[in-house]
Amino acid sequence: MRQFLNTSAFLIAAILGMSACSSDSGSGNGDDGPAAVAPTNLTVTYEIVGQDSAHPNGDGSGMVNLTATAQNATSYSFTFPGGENQTATDGTTSRQFKLFGTNTYAITVKAFGQGNTSITTSTGVTVNYQPTLVWFEEFDTPGAPDNSKWTLETGNNNGWGNNEAQYYTTDLENAVVENGVLKITAKKEDTNGFQYSSARMKSENKFEFTYGKIEARAKLPSGAGTWPAIWMLGENYASAGWPGCGEIDIMEHVGNQQNTVHGSLHYPGHSGGNANTNHTTVPTASTEFHIYSCEWTSQSIKFFVDGVQFHSVFNTSDIPFNHDFFLILNQAIGGNFGGAIDPNFTQSTLEIDYIRVYQ
Template sequence: MKNNLKIKNIFFILLLSVLAVGCAEEDFEFGELTSPKNLSVSTEVVGQSTDMPHGDGSGEVVFNASADGAMTYKYIFENGSSGTASNGTYTHQFSKIGTNVHTVTVVAYGPGGTATSTPVEVEVLVTYEPPAELIEKLIGKEWRIKASAPGHFGLGPVGGTTPVEWYSAPPDSKAGTGMYDDRYIFNADGTFTHIVDATNDDPTQDPTGTVFGRINLVDQLGASCSEEDGCTVDGADVLNIPYTDYTENWTISAPGGVETLNLTGTGFIGYYIGGDHTYEIFDRSVANELMLKSTDGNGEFDWWFVLTSEEEGAQEPEDFETEYNKLIWEQDFESGSLDTSIWNFETGNGENGWGNQEKQYYTTENAEVVDGNLVITAKAEASNGFNYTSSRITTKDNFEFKYGRVEARAKLPEGAGTWPAIWMLGSNFNEVGWPDSGEIDIMEHVGNDQNTIHGTLHYAGRSGGNADGGTTTVEGVSSEFHLYTVEWSPERIVFLVDNEVYHTYENSADSPFNQDFFLILNVAMGGNFGGEIDPAFSESSLIIDYIKVFQAEE
C-alpha cells in the first residue's frame, strides 16, 4: 500500500514537470470533461407479483442503472450504507419491518470525477423479524475475534459451506496485525460500535488504534498508511492501519432464510474486505460464540470469522471431581514390546494425507516400546514417495468402550510441522463415515505453536475448522511429562491438562458421543493443522508413559 502511494507521488511530480515545460513553450488546452448523461434506473423487488406487489417479504431489491459516459455507479441508502457497481447492477437487502418507501440516491461517475445523480424511490415489504434469542445474544456485549481458537479467521471459495476450507489461521497467529485488540458492540438502539484498540482506554478513553485489511480494498476506509505509522504491507494483507473508533448501524435480515448481519457504511468485523458489509451468521449454537462469513469486494473469497463475547482471561480453572474411579483398562508398556493383540497399525498415507494433506507415510517401524514407554517417532526420511515417516496405531475392534475417564501421561515431540494426537473415533466409523461417527481429540499439539494444547470434538455441523474445542497454555510439553485427560459422560465431555479443566461440552442424546469409541495414537507431519515443516527437521517422538481408562463402580 505504501508502494502504491509512493508511485502516485512520483507520477504527480512528473506530471507537474511536464505541465511546467508545456506552459513555458505554448498554451495547452484540456478537452472538456462532461458528466454522464441520460441516467436511468430500474428496480426489481424480489418476489414481486400481482398478489405481492411489494415483494416476497425478503426486502431484497435489484437495481440497474445506465448512463451515457458513465464509468461506475454508486448507490447511497438512507441508513448511510452505500455500494458501488461498475456495470450498474447492485442488489440491496432492506431490513425495516413492514411495507416502507425507501429513497435511494444513484450516482453515475464519469471521467475526472464528473458525476450525475438521481433519487429513486422503491416500496418494499419486509416480514422477517430476528429471533429474540439472537438479539439477546448479540446486544450489550463486547465481542472480539476468538484468537485462541483454530480457524478463528480464514478463507474459502465464494458460496462454500466448509469453514476456512482454503486457509485456517492457527491460534493467535495474527497477533500484532491490528485485529485482536478490536471490540465490536451491538447496541440495543441499532448502533454498532467498533473500538479499534481496547487496550488503551485506561484510565481515559483513547479512540485511536489500528485495524487489519485487504490490500486496495482498505483504501475505502480513507486511512493513510506509512511505515512511519507502523503500517506495513505483507503480501495481500495490510497490517496496523491507523484508524479511530467509529459508530455505524446494524440490522439482521434473512435473505433466502439465512440469518445475516448487516452493517452500514464501511462498518466491518475483524479484517476489512469491502463488499456489501454483510455477514452470514453461519453458526450461533455455541454459547458466547458466533461464526460469520462474508464475501469480499473483489468477489474472490468468502472470509470466515469466529467471535466470542467471553471476557478475555476471565475463565478460572474449575475444581474437578471425577465420577469414574474403577480402572477397567491400562497400557503401561512395561512388557518390552507393543501388544499387537490390542494395537493395530494403520500404514500408508491414507486418502489425501488422511484427509488432512499430511506429509508422512505411516509404517510399522516407527512405534516401539523403550524403557517402559511407548515411543512413536516422526522422521525425515524417504518412504514410498513421501519425505517423512511415522506410525499410527489404534484399538479398533480390540478395545472399545462408552463413557469413562481416559488418562494419558505423555511427553510431546517438538519441531515446526509436528502434529501428535491422542484421540478417539466412534466405532461405527466404517458405516457412517466422518464426522458423523464423532471424534474426541483428548490431546492435539502442533510444533508451530509449542505451548498450546488443544482438546476438540468433531461431529456433523462442527468439524474441521468449525470444530468444538478449547485450548490451554502449558509450559514444557516436550521436555516434561504431563497428564492429558478427558472425562466423558452422557451429560458432558470435559478436557483437562494436569487435572485442570480448560474446555467443557454439554453432551446430549442426539450427539454421536453416546456409543462405543476406540483409541488412536499417532504423530503426523504438516497438513492442514500441522502447518509448515521446518526444513531442518530430522526426528522427534511422542513418548507415552501410560494410558488408563476408568469407569463407574457398579
C-alpha cells in the same frame, strides 16, 4: 451415617377447606369420595454408601440410599439433577451419582396424599465417585507395541483427509516400547514415495467403549510441522462416515504452536476448522511429562491437563457421543493443522508413559 432434612406442610387448613368446597375435585365428603388428606412432616434421610470418618463422601461408588417419610403419604417421588424422576410407594430408593470426583447434587422429594394433595422438600448430598480401572496400557514390555491391544496402520491414505505428509509404517524406528515408554517417532526419510515416516496405532476391535475417564501421561515432540494426537474415533465410522461417527481429541499439539495443547470434538456442524474446541498453555509440553485426560459421560465431555479443566461440552442425544469409540495414538507431519514443516526437521518423538480408562 445419616443426615436429615425436615419440612412441615403449611396452609393445610386452606388446602383442606378448598378441597371440601370443590365439587368436581373427587376429594369431597360423602358420595364424592374421601376427603383430601394432605401429607405432613416430610422427612428425607440419606445414607452415603461407604461413608465413615476417613471417607466422609463415601467409598467412591457414588451410591446413595434415600428414604422419605411423611404422615398421611400414599407415595413419593424423587427428582434428580437432569430432571430424572423416580417414584416409590414405600419412600425408599437408591441412586448412583456418576460425575467424576466429589460433587454436591440437589434432590427434590415430593410426598403425595389423598385428593391430589402433596408436599415438597429438597436436600443436597455431597458424594464421591471414583470409577473403576477397566483397561490400561502401561507399556512395560520392550519391543513392538502389544498386538493384542493395538493395530498399527500403514500408508498415507490420501493424506488421511488432512493433506498430511507422512507415511505410516510398522517399523520399530517409528513405534517402539523402551524403558516403560511408548515412543512414536516421526522421521525425515524417503519412505514409499513420501519424505517422512511415522506411526499410527489404534485399539479398534480390541478395545472399544462408551463413556469413561481416559488418562494418558505423555511428553510431546517439538519442531514446526509435528502434529501428535491422543484421540478417539466412533467405531461406526464405516457406516456413519466422518464426522457423523464423532471424534474426541483428548490431546492435540502442533509444533507451530509449541506451548499450546488443544482438546476438541468433531461432529456434524462442528468439524475440521470449525471443531468444538479450546486450548490451554503448557510451557513444558515437550520437555516434561504431563497428564492429559478426558471425562466423557452422557451429560458432558470435559478436557484436562494435569487435572485442570480447560474445555467442557454438554453431551446430548443429538450429537454422536453416546456409542462405542476406540483409541488412536499417532504423530502426523504437516497437513491442514500441522502446518508448514521446518526444512531442517530430522526427527522428533511422542512419548507415552501410560494410558488408562476408568468407568
